[in-house]
Amino acid sequence: MKSVAVVLAVFLAYQCLAVRHPGPLVQPGGLSLSRTLSKPSKVGAMDLCSFCVDFAHNAIQTIGEAILEGGLTKGCQGLCAIVGNKTDSKAVELACDTLCVAVGFDEFVHAFQKADVDPIYYCELLNQCPIVDNGDATTTLFDVNPKSGPQGDFIFDVEYETKNGTGTGELLLLIDTVDQWPVGGSFLNEPQAPGKYGMKMTLHAVPNGGESFMPGDYNATLQICNGQCMSKHPHSKIYDTKKTNFTITPSD
Numbered sequence: 001m002k003s004v005a006v007v008l009a010v011f012l013a014y015q016c017l018a019v020r021h022p023g024p025l026v027q028p029g030g031l032s033l034s035r036t037l038s039k040p041s042k043v044g045a046m047d048l049c050s051f052c053v054d055f056a057h058n059a060i061q062t063i064g065e066a067i068l069e070g071g072l073t074k075g076c077q078g079l080c081a082i083v084g085n086k087t088d089s090k091a092v093e094l095a096c097d098t099l100c101v102a103v104g105f106d107e108f109v110h111a112f113q114k115a116d117v118d119p120i121y122y123c124e125l126l127n128q129c130p131i132v133d134n135g136d137a138t139t140t141l142f143d144v145n146p147k148s149g150p151q152g153d154f155i156f157d158v159e160y161e162t163k164n165g166t167g168t169g170e171l172l173l174l175i176d177t178v179d180q181w182p183v184g185g186s187f188l189n190e191p192q193a194p195g196k197y198g199m200k201m202t203l204h205a206v207p208n209g210g211e212s213f214m215p216g217d218y219n220a221t222l223q224i225c226n227g228q229c230m231s232k233h234p235h236s237k238i239y240d241t242k243k244t245n246f247t248i249t250p251s252d
């Protein structure tokens with residue numbers, strides 16, 4: 001599952017999520033997304049929700065494997081040692097320990113079994129992310145600049161409005177590419193107060209290992225969601241979906 005993690009350059013300490021939907025798989029090739037917000041949603045203290053989601057995004061697959069390998073009998077430390085080994089990351093192991101000890105071993109494992117591979121729902125079950133179910137968001141702008149140009153950076157402009165505020169969710173950008181290689185990225189969108197929000201996302205459309213970004217028409221889809229987009233779990237809903245397109249022209 002590591003191979004579907006999206007490579008994102010993250011600004012403003014925002015977290016990114018690998019896209020693990022049953023729908024289109026998002027491949028690492030070609031996409032370098034960054035986001036700048038015109039109105040930061042949150043400032044201040046240690047952010048438990050993004051800490052948890054970041055951890056779950058890196059490790060949720062591995063927790064399942066660790067449980068299967070006998071981690072259930074070993075308590076937080078034992079289980080997290082296996083997770084650390086599997087992810088080959090001391091940082092993930094530490095995050096695992098921190099979270100597991102904070103919520104308790106039984107709850108940690110139980111939430112995993114309930115959440116399957118949905119990091120946001122997992123962290124909601126662990127009370128690390130707020131749940132807001134009457135939220136909404138309507139996209140008021142989804143545009144790309146340039147509309148047409150050679151390989152290089154394409155900047156997506158996004159604006160949306162929420163009347164009730166939003167729940168802990170995800171902002172997902174998917175690109176249908178000419179060679180059918182799926183490209184996309186998503187960001188954790190923490191609960192926002194009612195208001196208007198805007199951000200820019202940059203697609204670094206240059207060939208690399210995976211996607212070739214050959215000349216042609218590309219469609220882009222934006223989804224703003226409560227929970228993980230397309231998740232079947234509770235507290236999940238697609239608030240809004242918008243599409244736009246752009247053209248990569250032959251370079252000379």
Ligand SMILES: *[C@@H]1O[C@H](CO)[C@@H](O)[C@H](O)[C@H]1NC(C)=O
Pocket residue numbers: 078081082085
């Ligand atoms: C982690 O990996 C090391 C080296 O492969 C091994 O010696 C150790 O037993 C492993 N620990 C766990 C908890 O799996």
Ligand SMILES: *[C@@H]1O[C@H](CO)[C@@H](O)[C@H](O)[C@H]1NC(C)=O
Pocket residue numbers: 134135136163164
């Ligand atoms: C906003 O919240 C109210 C009260 O829960 C609800 O009735 C309404 O449908 C919500 N609006 C939207 C746009 O979801």
Ligand SMILES: *[C@@H]1O[C@H](CO)[C@@H](O)[C@H](O)[C@H]1NC(C)=O
Pocket residue numbers: 176177178217218219
């Ligand atoms: C983009 O959408 C148009 C119209 O729906 C479709 O004809 C075209 O094949 C799509 N392009 C890609 C690359 O998916």
Ligand SMILES: *[C@@H]1O[C@H](CO)[C@@H](O)[C@H](O)[C@H]1NC(C)=O
Pocket residue numbers: 217219244245
């Ligand atoms: C691109 O979007 C515009 C309007 O948003 C639409 O008219 C046009 O057909 C689309 N082009 C393709 C190739 O899908």
